Amino acid sequence: MVLSLLVILPFVVHAQDPRLQLSSLDHLAGKANQTVDVNVDERLMKMAAKLFNEKDADERQVKKLVEGLKGIYVKSFEFDSAGQFTTADLETIRTQLRGPGWTRLVNVMSKKEGNLEVYLLFNGEQVGGLAVLHSDEKELTVVNIVGPVDLDKLAELEGQFGVPELGIEKTKKN
């Protein structure tokens, strides 16, 4: 029994959940001038993938974009003045992103001002999720996409499915 637990435990520890717990930020809604909370869960993602028509070129593109995704979650807060959220608020998210499997991407180019952190969750070779943490003095946004996603997909999702404009620049392909 003990032996089997010892064999299973390391795998359990490494099975990181690509969905972040964002409820720790909910208290900021009381201070914010604008709050956006988007929940496109797995049921809705599956539904969305079926809804878009393969025969229509635009819809086919959207269908391809959302296929395989298991969720899009966004929490965004805009404040009237600086100092309404603290490092501790950001840390509740960053702590999760320090967990096994999460890797911070460097050199992510964005047109948006402020501090932008992008993280990918790797399950072996596969990407299992993405997180974006954007903050400036008066704004805090967390985007969490569950499923196989990359920066190009994120850039395409901007302005759709509740994903805000993050100004992510697509990677240049040779």
Next chain:
Amino acid sequence: MKTVSAKLFIAIALLVFSVPVHAGDDDFKSVVKIIEQFYRVKHQSIPFLAKAGMKVATTAAKIKGGDAKRIAEAGSIKLAVFEDQAFNGDFMKFRASLNGALNDTWMPLIQTLSGKSAEQNYIYLRNAGEKYHVLVITIAERDATVVQVTVSSKNLALLLKDPEGTGKSITDEATIIDQE
């Protein structure tokens, strides 16, 4: 004869009261009640609702980035309007009570709160056979609307793609009917 009538009455009463009440079957009314109780307001009865179902087929609403399109299925609109009343209250508590009442049967899609304009927007979805029910709740400083519509899968796709824009179009579509 009297005994037969009494038995019949009892049988009907038993039948009526034994039909299980499904939470979610009348969530539209529940939401209106939640708003009324939380904010101590009253919704207005809308006489034009009867014709709304027919008129909606000719109602067009602009969807962001697209042509004028109808969103709601003809005859599917349920609408409650609260006009010129004070919506004072802790919107965090209101949101919690709303989510608590709806989350079992409805999927929350997007919720926006705007402190400056004191506006709250909520969009929930649920399956309705081959179609979908969409519940859009908008609460501003002095007014509120609760709209439930049935949409086709094509229009649900639009809603998922642009939740805020399409949600607003659904409310516009339901409320502009009386102005046509």
